Amino acid sequence: MPTRTAAQQRAQARAEYDAFLASCPSRQLLDRISDKWVALVLAALGSDGPGRPGHDRADAPPAMRYSELARRLTGISQKMLTQTLRSLERDGLVIRTVTPTVPVTVTYELTDLGLSLHRVVRGVKEWAEAHLDEVRASRERYDTARPPG
Amino acid sequence: MPTRTAAQQRAQARAEYDAFLASCPSRQLLDRISDKWVALVLAALGSDGPGRPGHDRADAPPAMRYSELARRLTGISQKMLTQTLRSLERDGLVIRTVTPTVPVTVTYELTDLGLSLHRVVRGVKEWAEAHLDEVRASRERYDTARPPG
DNA sequence: CAGGATCCCGCTAGATACTG
């Protein structure tokens, strides 16, 4: 009888990388994906169903145009949007498709790898939306307990 | 017959906040929790079981001392550790406990709210560790396809 | 339409020194 379960062994076998260690390259990757714009872009590209009406296939991640993303992510600068999308493309999380119309049409869609990250990262956005009130209440308590001065 | 399922209605009812909107306060909260150090601190405080041996209760989130956290999160500066912990405390995600020994002992532990965030954020760290190889391969392909120059 | 290039400011993260 083993001291570890099969699930634990699997988890450990996969974890040759440890983001707790500054020297581990997974630390830098964690830094990259722990980003507001990454979360929002992935959320936009991964959301299907009622939140995003009018897309073609119901089961596949919808492709979105650059301008669509820019409209969806209010307040993002074109620089940050482009930069984020390039980074995601380089990391294999999104596919960039250029259609030579005039003017040119560029669409972005999640890869399978990007979809897998979307599934975990969407939770962060949803958590923020769901628990904002509790966080605000806590801040108010904290700030009134020790007045800022 | 409703056009939306009960689950969809619930999700929408909760989502009075929308982080896609720059004006929505949940956007700022998303920005705060989309942070490398937040992810790592929560991961450290939330991890129980074989990853962190020697804690007292097996089911409760373990309390950790400041120095323990500093040792675990290699490369973090004391400034960032303190700052991150203060922010998490203010937001109601961790509890800071001061024990008047000499020298003083300070421990941190997750609140229920913090535990709920930990459950979603732990996935991000694990994703980075699990998929780093794929990301690296993608980067190499991308960079060789278009040489940096 | 979908960016590329450039300028520039602000704030943040790190290093260092000091303390109850």
Add this chain to the structure above:
DNA sequence: CAGTATCTAGCGGGATCCTG
């Protein structure tokens, strides 16, 4: 031990102008 205080360099990120 667990911080606080101060300084500074660096760069993240916005604004603006230009283009295939």
